[in-house]
Amino acid sequence: MHIRTLLFTLLLPFCLPFCLPTAALAAQGHPTLPGAGLDALWVIPFVCMLLSIAVMPLAAPHFWERHFGKISVFWGLAFLLPCAFAFGPSVALYELLHIIILDYIPFIILLFSLFTVAGGVRLTGSLTGTPLVNAGILAVGTVLASWMGTTGAAMLLIRPLLRANAHRRYKVHSVVFFIFLVANIGGSLTPLGDPPLFLGFLKGVSFFWTTTNLFLKTLLLSVVLLLIYLALDALLFAREGRPLPACSRAGATEKLGLEGKVNLLLLAGIVLAVLLSGLFRLGTAIEVYGVPLEGQNMARDLALLALAWLSLRLTSPASRDANGFSWAPIEEVAKLFLGIFVSMIPAIAILKAGTDGALAGLIQLVSSNGQPDNAMYFWLTGVLSSFLDNAPTYVVFFNTAGGDAQTLMRDAPATLAAISAGAVFMGANTYIGNAPNFMVRAIAENQGVRMPGFFGYMLWSGCVLLPLFLLLTWLFF
Template sequence: METKNSDSFGVEVVTSSDSLSEIESEDAHHHAPAWSVIPFALLLIMIATGPLFYEHFWHKNYPIVACILAALVVLYYLFGLHNVHAPVHAFAEYAQFIALLSGLFIASGGIMIEVDKEAKPVTNVIILLIGAVVANIIGTTGASMLLIRPFIRLNKNRIKPYHIIFFIFMVSNIGGSLTPIGDPPLFLGFLKGVPFFWTLEHNFIPWLFACLALATIFYFTDKKNKSDYSFGESTHQPSNTVTLVGTKNFLWLAVIVGAVFLDPNVLDWVPAIHYDGQKFSFIREIIMLTAGYLSYKFANKEALQWNEFNFEPIREVAFIFIGIFGTMMPALELVGNFAQSDAGAAMITHNSLYWGTGLLSGFLDNAPTYLNFLTAALASQGGSISTMSDVIGFSNGEFVDSILSLKAISVAAVFFGSMTYIGNGPNFMVKSIAEQVGIKMPSFFGYIIRFSIPILLPLFVIVWLVFFYWGIL
């Protein structure tokens, strides 16, 4: 069977159904099949079970395991699917991710904060709430690295895993919901066209509700901790002062945060690598890594020593997320394709966007998950993520239910990143720092079963009911 079409010059073009089938087959050839998510699933299983059942092997070989699994998927994309586009994008996103995390981790490691107070529940709550605010200024990674060590030292005689878990909940994740600097998915939304103060305007009440709810739960949990609030047998009397050492590193933090805005897709004068019609930044990443290096080279040695600073936490994150970014390409692609299909588009509401974005953000990196669901939400109404005017219009409510949909995606991507150790980059670093000082942290599944399901899941259900399903606030 043949079909006739006219090209732009009026010339009749004959296309057979066989040719169309070949084109469709060729196009489908570039898409990942369902079984290609196996390496990603295997990596998640090993992250969860390694520290429990084969700890020595895992801690010695996790870099090799992560790199091999990532390489298998990347090679399959390159030579099996002949898809270069996805691996290049994954590499670019990983470079942006690790440059920001590394810079913030190193620069904050040269700042020593000493809180000379009694480790009472109220003091801990205040630190957690301050961290939730600071996360919007220097990012969840910067706030986490700046405050986790003084938080641990303050509670040195009564530290328990729940202290670290609530820190991850409030400072490493939910706290960073108010600005694009706060968390990577919000920053990606800003680069696509979401106004800078949009998140502050629309996410503030859910952020405040979640932070106060978690602070209340933490307060009563911490109050039951019968360990001595004082400094044990020491005769030291707390002076109720806060001491800062290495304050010059705040300047390096400012450089790193400022570099975030040097995006060639927003500022045409910023040099970029051009590939496949898109511009990829590299100046920004060079500045971040250089600032991190210089902040370490010229850091206050006393602050580094007091913080017991070393590179193992960022090394662990770097290798684990090589595996995650490399192996999650098929999973993201399958989710994105379904969401943009007719069947998927028919299911898209602000409620499904909240739960879809949220649940996947807990197990996939929340930044690309945010972009996938924003792409699907726009596509379902005829918009495009690649058109900045469409994204701005979506943010301003020019599409049906678009403000509530974007709010659902934004809140869920940031909030649900706290559901697992791999939901957000700082989670793993905080866990690693805690374990280095001897705190016995729960396993991957232990984290989910003991803390995420009984504490976070009910809270997120309430957030959904109040702000999205019933729309009370």
Template structure:
């Protein structure tokens, strides 16, 4: 733990003092100095996301694209000065083509398909019903991904609790569990585990994390039940009652055929991880083939197949579903538009921060499970958890262990791999930007009248309810 604290203290000190730079690996052959001040646009964008809705909400809502573009330019232009126009262009295109494009297409596909499924009935949002919904959604996340489960479950949960005044805590715990923790059991569940699978971690290895997930579920659901029961009693005391005549007697799902399109999207994600390893998709040098864009940037054929399949699933979902279902779901494009705008800025401006992480990762001396758990998790709370996971998995693979899980990056002990995986998946719940579905759930909740906490307000909830659970995880599983 001391090494972890030292590492973050060192990183924070560098950011505050803004020295000339940190030596990082360039293209793999030479070393290139990464000026720490190039991280300022990323920090500035995060600060805008956190503060602007509090001080100028209407202006922020109208001018998000302009603010995002400003921070992108403030990163790209100095980056081009330091590294050259060609390197800057290649970095931005690499980020957009190989990271952001598949990310936003997946979100778009799941958003569209889930919006065409509606669950209705006489179930009212009581503490017991909500516990069951969260438990089901958490387990579902490992089957169709945290994003898929979040998009499928968020509207029914909001609808069943629409009669209540005090309900923001329900969506906060929804983000904690359904949008993050539940994705730890399979490579389908969360992108970091898919990257591990692509590098030799067995597909079903993640089931080793089941005891950790069950441990966390028991604690989180117990706490949630009592928090929700207190809020529920206050709502009832104020005369609020659900509009149902015969509780629990009717329940039906419309648009159920869209499950086919959800499966189609899940299949596309799995194929994106499997196809690159097949010789049919590799050239003579063993590189994955694709469409050359610029420099070393290539849109690979497996990624293109994934994109086409997901967009086709979204198109067929809309064509085969009556628009009345979307109307009952209060379906609008606002949430996906906001996520698309904000995350293009986040993905591009965080590139210097990722370069620093890749440079520092192998040299910070972290080797124990508890250190890897906190380091991976803390950085995954603000950076993309997929590259963060890969940095620490690579670091673990170079430590020279002889026993454990054999990957293409080296042999990693089971306990160490578990710590890295749990850190990346679980701690994405610490902030709204830690995992893509977090912000999507917040946006949909806001659209439907749920008064979600601010950026810093949400972090306060995670500090109170999540961090103590992570401390228990460390003591029980990663010491």
């Protein structure tokens, strides 16, 4: 996919209203997918999409590299075509436009802008990937994640981490722990950190509520993970013979500093644009086949694209080249997540149906004798967030717990904390659990790091994270 093609895709929602017939723009109700009437068979394309990501890079790597975009589209169509046959073309078209316009396009625009802007920041100097330096990068990223978002912090710091460890033999563990901490757990303290918490903020949860109610949980998890990482990296560093970069061995030194500092201002602009889009409602600007495009969201997406354009104009191409910047990671994410988002439609519909849907048995597990079971809220929200979009998963369980932010904060803070922690923390369980996970993996592989496959990564998260989540359950839930 050429960058111009990617930019055209990002601008599609702004062009679409002028391309469809006027009748299609009428603000009329459209039949939607009946989540309560769907059985588990409708989730097969989504499961196959995940299995393709997990198995094919290992079983048929060359075929996957050449055709993963086509495979992604195939599994999307594997849902859409049966949907059109069973429920009618209008339902299939509405669900497709709904997921593309309201979820996929904003998702890719945000990732594209953060990827472009953060890719223009280059840390200069002879930063060497020793255990202490690496742990320091992870710690800084964990702190930044709650204030500039997990995606922003991950895009800003993954390249410095990779450059610092370019001379190291063992690098995979550093990227894996980076995903754990910077791309997920660090984003738990403010609504800016992760989309589920931002939705909670829009529903009335106080801005600093998660800061106070998740602080000890986040601190414990982060400190333990950093200590585990430090011990593991120290062991591997010693096994490598405590290597130094070639420039250090030759006595070459470069002063530590930053190139492309203007991109830090642009990053702040991205965070501000996202925050303002949630605070100020401009109403529906236009409807496309019954799908509303709200003014504040269109303004936000245009602002994000403008900030990405400014970054490209104001940053030296030579600096980006020295930073190892290429468009391949964002292109891979755009193609794969198209299939993920489309094939995920029935799974989200079933989940939203709550006790009326095929997952009714799971939803009913979150209460016992009329009282909320906080441990089950934590684990069910977390496990489903590991494979589905964690934002709608958060909303489902938020509503299951009562749906009133003031009541939850006052009378059931542990329940709200369990839902919030599950949605954010357990996004680290899989590559698709949170937006930046797959992006970090793609950037690392683009720079020569052989990352584990889908199941290989889950082996890491199962061995490292699940025991810590059990500890959190015992201590807090």
